Amino acid sequence: MKGAGPAIECEAVSRRFGERLALDRLTLSVERGEVLGLLGPNGSGKTTTLRILATLLQPHAGTARILSWDVARQPMEVRRSIGVMPERPSLYDRQTVEANVRFWAEAHQLPDAAIAVARALAFAGVADRREDLVGSLSKGLKQRVALARAIVHRPPVLLLDEPSSGLDPSAAAAMEGLIRDLAREGTAVLLNTHRLAEAERLCDRVAILREGRLLQLGTPLQVRAALLGHIVEVELAGVVDAPVRRAVESFPAVREVWWGASALRCRLLNAERDTPDLVARLVSAGARIVAVRPAGDLERAYLELMSQPLPGSLAA
Numbered sequence: 001m002k003g004a005g006p007a008i009e010c011e012a013v014s015r016r017f018g019e020r021l022a023l024d025r026l027t028l029s030v031e032r033g034e035v036l037g038l039l040g041p042n043g044s045g046k047t048t049t050l051r052i053l054a055t056l057l058q059p060h061a062g063t064a065r066i067l068s069w070d071v072a073r074q075p076m077e078v079r080r081s082i083g084v085m086p087e088r089p090s091l092y093d094r095q096t097v098e099a100n101v102r103f104w105a106e107a108h109q110l111p112d113a114a115i116a117v118a119r120a121l122a123f124a125g126v127a128d129r130r131e132d133l134v135g136s137l138s139k140g141l142k143q144r145v146a147l148a149r150a151i152v153h154r155p156p157v158l159l160l161d162e163p164s165s166g167l168d169p170s171a172a173a174a175m176e177g178l179i180r181d182l183a184r185e186g187t188a189v190l191l192n193t194h195r196l197a198e199a200e201r202l203c204d205r206v207a208i209l210r211e212g213r214l215l216q217l218g219t220p221l222q223v224r225a226a227l228l229g230h231i232v233e234v235e236l237a238g239v240v241d242a243p244v245r246r247a248v249e250s251f252p253a254v255r256e257v258w259w260g261a262s263a264l265r266c267r268l269l270n271a272e273r274d275t276p277d278l279v280a281r282l283v284s285a286g287a288r289i290v291a292v293r294p295a296g297d298l299e300r301a302y303l304e305l306m307s308q309p310l311p312g313s314l315a316a
């Protein structure tokens with residue numbers, strides 16, 4: 001491993017296909033142990049970003065680095081450091097699960113390939129299917145094999161293109177759990193997804209692209225707050241009484257408040273910073289809190305962003 005900087009870095013990375021600018025000066029970074037989700041409509045540049053980082057495409061401008069290795073100038077070092085799960089992993093259907101993963105372990109010239117393969121299969125939950133032909137597996141199991149193959153050399157960086165695409169809810173949840181486990185062990189994960197609820201649960205931060213441009217980058221909470229306002233909803237076990245009203249209305253961070261019989265919504269100056277203090281004030285005013293949640297979700301924030309004119313476009 002090299003350098004102490006971010007595990008994944010893009011600095012003003014651009015890529016054209018003919019006249020079309022697929023990626024427009026993208027700048028972002030992913031730390032070790034972090035999961036960053038790339039979101040955006042079809043054709044917004046998500047796969048292009050992953051392919052550049054995986055050394056499969058050259059950037060036309062800017063710099064992309066994995067563990068400080070430049071993807072354009074040091075592709076071999078980059079390839080050793082990354083695990084890649086393409087959207088359609090090209091597994092060998094006529095070979096067993098184990099043979100598919102072993103092939104990659106050998107390609108990486110791992111000294112203890114058998115141990116590495118066994119560990120990767122166990123981690124991905126397909127050890128009991130190691131003798132089965134990949135062609136006989138369900139889509140979810142194939143995705144798990146693809147993940148086992150991507151991690152067999154224990155790469156510090158993972159690039160995953162729609163890892164849960166086509167999976168049923170339980171299989172998708174299992175995939176989410178595996179990705180979180182890898183991040184907990186220190187792996188930096190950059191993934192593409194169209195599943196916004198999944199991104200909200202799984203990703204430490206999300207980046208929203210549109211027409212190759214980065215429009216939002218932050219925690220799901222920050223992105224929601226930026227697009228939907230810093231609105232928090234609180235549900236109480238009993239009715240709203242005078243001390244509770246006073247506690248909220250005297251809190252300087254509250255810009256606006258809407259009262260329900262046993263609930264309130266308020267706009268805070270900064271939801272991330274002020275929600276804990278709001279809760280503390282409510283509790284000391286005797287409120288019995290059932291739920292506190294930011295209003296809206298990442299999906300609403302995303303749709304709001306997509307309904308706005310693109311900054312710099314004629315309509316903006």
Ligand SMILES: Nc1ncnc2c1ncn2[C@@H]1O[C@H](COP(=O)(O)OP(=O)(O)OP(=O)(O)O)[C@@H](O)[C@H]1O
Pocket residue numbers: 017020021022040041042043044045046047048049
């Ligand atoms: N090999 C290629 N040749 C020509 N154009 C390409 C190529 N790869 C991507 N593009 C174009 O670049 C743009 C970005 O494509 P990209 O695949 O990165 O989008 P995406 O955000 O991953 O989309 P999706 O959500 O549909 O997977 C699109 O306009 C696409 O048509």
